[in-house]
Amino acid sequence: MVGSVNIDEKISSVKFFVDEEYPHLRIKDEKVCLKCNEKPCLNFCPAGVYRLTEEGSILISYQACLECGSCRIGCPFENIIWSYPRGGFGVNYKFG
Amino acid sequence: MSDFSFDVVIVGGGPAGLACGIHLAKKGVKVLLIERGRFCGGKNLFGGVIYSESLKEIVPEFPKVDPFPAERPVTEEGYFIVSKEGVVKILHTKKTPEESFTALRAKFDNWLSEYALKKGVFIAPKTKVVDFLWKGSQITGVVLDRPKSFQDDRPTEISAKLVILAEGVNRVLTEKAGLVYGPFKPEEVVLAVKEVLQLPKGAMEVRLGVSENKGLAVEIIGEITSGLPGTGFLYTNKTTLSFGVGIFLKTLVDLNLKPYELHEKAKEHSIFKELFQGAETLEYGAHLIPEWGIKGLPKLYGNGVLVIGDSAGLVNPLFREGTNLAIYSGLMAADTAFSALEKGDFSAKTLKTYEDRFKESYIYKDLILLKDLKEFLFRNSHFFSIYPDMLYQSLSLYFSAQGRYKRDVIREIFGIIRKKRGLFGVLKDFLNIGRLFW
Numbered sequence: 001m002v003g004s005v006n007i008d009e010k011i012s013s014v015k016f017f018v019d020e021e022y023p024h025l026r027i028k029d030e031k032v033c034l035k036c037n038e039k040p041c042l043n044f045c046p047a048g049v050y051r052l053t054e055e056g057s058i059l060i061s062y063q064a065c066l067e068c069g070s071c072r073i074g075c076p077f078e079n080i081i082w083s084y085p086r087g088g089f090g091v092n093y094k095f096g
Numbered sequence: 097m098s099d100f101s102f103d104v105v106i107v108g109g110g111p112a113g114l115a116c117g118i119h120l121a122k123k124g125v126k127v128l129l130i131e132r133g134r135f136c137g138g139k140n141l142f143g144g145v146i147y148s149e150s151l152k153e154i155v156p157e158f159p160k161v162d163p164f165p166a167e168r169p170v171t172e173e174g175y176f177i178v179s180k181e182g183v184v185k186i187l188h189t190k191k192t193p194e195e196s197f198t199a200l201r202a203k204f205d206n207w208l209s210e211y212a213l214k215k216g217v218f219i220a221p222k223t224k225v226v227d228f229l230w231k232g233s234q235i236t237g238v239v240l241d242r243p244k245s246f247q248d249d250r251p252t253e254i255s256a257k258l259v260i261l262a263e264g265v266n267r268v269l270t271e272k273a274g275l276v277y278g279p280f281k282p283e284e285v286v287l288a289v290k291e292v293l294q295l296p297k298g299a300m301e302v303r304l305g306v307s308e309n310k311g312l313a314v315e316i317i318g319e320i321t322s323g324l325p326g327t328g329f330l331y332t333n334k335t336t337l338s339f340g341v342g343i344f345l346k347t348l349v350d351l352n353l354k355p356y357e358l359h360e361k362a363k364e365h366s367i368f369k370e371l372f373q374g375a376e377t378l379e380y381g382a383h384l385i386p387e388w389g390i391k392g393l394p395k396l397y398g399n400g401v402l403v404i405g406d407s408a409g410l411v412n413p414l415f416r417e418g419t420n421l422a423i424y425s426g427l428m429a430a431d432t433a434f435s436a437l438e439k440g441d442f443s444a445k446t447l448k449t450y451e452d453r454f455k456e457s458y459i460y461k462d463l464i465l466l467k468d469l470k471e472f473l474f475r476n477s478h479f480f481s482i483y484p485d486m487l488y489q490s491l492s493l494y495f496s497a498q499g500r501y502k503r504d505v506i507r508e509i510f511g512i513i514r515k516k517r518g519l520f521g522v523l524k525d526f527l528n529i530g531r532l533f534w
Contacts (some may be wrong), residue, residue, distance in 0.1 A: 004357070005354070005356050005357045005360045007354075007356055010291075010356060010377065010380040011380065013291075013377050013378060013379050013380050014379060014380055014381065017134065038352060040348075040349045040352050043348070043352045043353055043354045044287070044345065044348040044349050044352075044353070044354070044355065046287060046289045046355045046356060046382035047382065048354075048356075066381060066382045066383075067139060067266075068287065068382045068383055068384050069265065069266035069384050070285075070287050070345055070348075070382075070384060072266065072279060073279050073280060073281060073282055073285070073345070074282055074345055074348070074349050076349070083268075084132060084224060084266070084268075085132075085224075086224055086241050087132045087221075087222045087223040087224040087240075087241050087242065088132070088133075088134050088221070088222030088223075090139070091138075091139060091381075092133065092134055092138045092139075093137070093138055093139065093140065093141060093201070093202045093379065093381055094202055094378075094379055095200045095201075095202055095203070095292040095336070095378060095379045095381075096137055096138070096139075096140050096141045096142075096200055096201035096202035096203075096205075096379075096381065
């Protein structure tokens, strides 16, 4: 069995054009996340975009988002405001 | 007053949108294709294999094209059935290798968009459609995320007689157009993660036994997904390998699993240890596969709008079809658009002929055929866990039966089947598979 896989290393193989001015993923209501026990977003997100802060809230590093759309529907409380990045921004696959 | 005006606006530069655009432009229709990526293909990812038969409909000279957009002809394809201990390989050598090719979408879709440009399709990359223009209940164009000009930062508006949605699996505009009732559910999509891997020079050919003009396309089931419903896949590109796993999003959410850990675990299975030795990850990626099937099929047409490709959920997971169905739906939509243009009527009533065409196609019939497949897989997850073990262990006995009375060997094999699934269970499974298709 593999130990914990370093997702940051995997993500570093992907080219992004980060939109510094406009985060395309946001939490609707942080209180909902605090009440969510399972926090599946920490796991199912293939880019590891969702991280837990020491205070127990969710931090979104939208810059590394692969735009798959899993969190739009995977969040059991529909607590994510989801959109694609603006045109030209975001993931830019070299191989795909 | 809108800023630009086109006969047809297509949203999304994947195979569906591009096929549709090429078909229309060839007939002289003024068509604009809007792509949010920096180029067509930059956001796209698949397993994957492309099929010549569909591509030839839009690029008749394929595969005799330069530059060549695909990777290798598929000369061998099949299944790896993986147990914890080993693998049973079922490989089929193709009589006509020009039928399908492995491909990488950033290159392939980009090539197709170059072809589309040459045929007269206007392409606007780096542009996102954020909304529709409406006239009553009729869609009459799109709103972009770009300002009108340096002096006027209101969003650009483009009017169109018809808008064709080829926006991919995350069908946000299709929802906005009122053609689907809410977002799809986690049990309706497979989340696939994939890596493009570079092996040391010459290693791929040696380790997989593929010479320069040969290619391998393999679906992998069993322990590759840790026995969960889903598949792995392995494709040989020109100088790289595509290797990935796809699992229902619902499974990942329910079991709180990390898809890239499953992927890494699959890579580290003993049967792949040698293959991936010294491999470097050139690119990691993830994508959803729409598997809502016929039950989640959106309404394919509305007033001034049509839906094609992944947005409609046109994939056949059992037969690994997707890009070809996307192309065909694009062609059917183009034919519909063309007759609507001739008639000068873009109401839902006229555009319904797209659905009529679709319902006559094998794509629709196949969706009906596979209507219960998803539920079947969820209900019968032992196909992914028990059967691969059973098959491997039985064959291990069969292939090492020398020096023994064979009746004992056969009895032992039956013993394994009885223990793992039970003879009645196996019989029931076969009947259930039969019932699924007949």
